[in-house]
Amino acid sequence: MKISTRARYGMRAMLDIAVHSDGGLVLLKDIAARQEISKRYLEHMMTQLRNSGLVVSERGASGGYRLARDPGDIRLDEIFEALEGEIAVVECIRDAAICSRADECVTRDLWCEVASAIRSVLGTKTLADLKKRYERVKEQGRDSGRGDVRVHSSTGRAVK
Amino acid sequence: MKISTRARYGMRAMLDIAVHSDGGLVLLKDIAARQEISKRYLEHMMTQLRNSGLVVSERGASGGYRLARDPGDIRLDEIFEALEGEIAVVECIRDAAICSRADECVTRDLWCEVASAIRSVLGTKTLADLKKRYERVKEQGRDSGRGDVRVHSSTGRAVK
């Protein structure tokens, strides 16, 4: 279970646009440069984001991208799903015929819970929240007092 | 973001063992038959589970598998990670050098939260819980009153 670069890059791109558009358009070139992502590759993600109606583009010279809606109105799960596809799906949710005896299958419930958990993280935050967080981190550094949660390198679990 | 068949099959296998071992050993053959999974394929998952120390095997005629520990002492995230690998990793957690400017990267925090959310679903349940759930479902049917949460086929979100 890894998060794809698409999702990571795309999310960063969205944040980048939110941060750097002063009402105007943001250039792919600039996003790519700031985020140090291949412009050509980033194009794909922008396409996905556009097709999902999260950004709108203007073509031609002095074109660019901007958010389709207010940052406070773009949930992070929308961004995620635009890039990564539906969250933590087990096919048998849609189509119970896939698993034999889906009726008595109690593990399916489990996967649903996992999906819900992810959604409740990403679905309760908006791009505006992320932007706020970014700006806080940027101006005061990463809360160097005690914030930076150490995680154990192999378990990923938080550690004392 | 899909959950692999390995994880699904493996989880079902673990549940199957928990349910069908009366202190004794459970045969791969039987698990495969009950779960309608290719025996040959299931072997792989059993290997992973064994290597992770979640089941122990006995070889030779009248060999088989049993849980390495008490079901109440086997967390579901252990099973999941044995099969699927580390939960929701972004590489830059381990190795900050992977992402340029990981210091000011606020999206990384987001992915950490996602990972935590998954862990808090799977890490707070044990195989004993799952077994209990299974037995409840089995004897009284799937709570046919109102339980079966309908989810929207495309969003996966719960629907009225």
Added chain:
DNA sequence: ATTAATCCTATCGTTATGGTAGGGTATTTT
């Protein structure tokens, strides 16, 4: 020795991932 079980390793086809490339189209600027 036979049988029945796990174990090890290789293979294979398909799909997904990560990324590059070429050329096309729209719009502004000159």
Added chain:
DNA sequence: AAAATACCCTACCATAACGATAGGATTAAT
């Protein structure tokens, strides 16, 4: 009108992951 700029579409490619199958090697009970 022409040049420049920026997005757009489509194809391609290499590698890895996934899902599954297969052959044969061990181990142990009968």
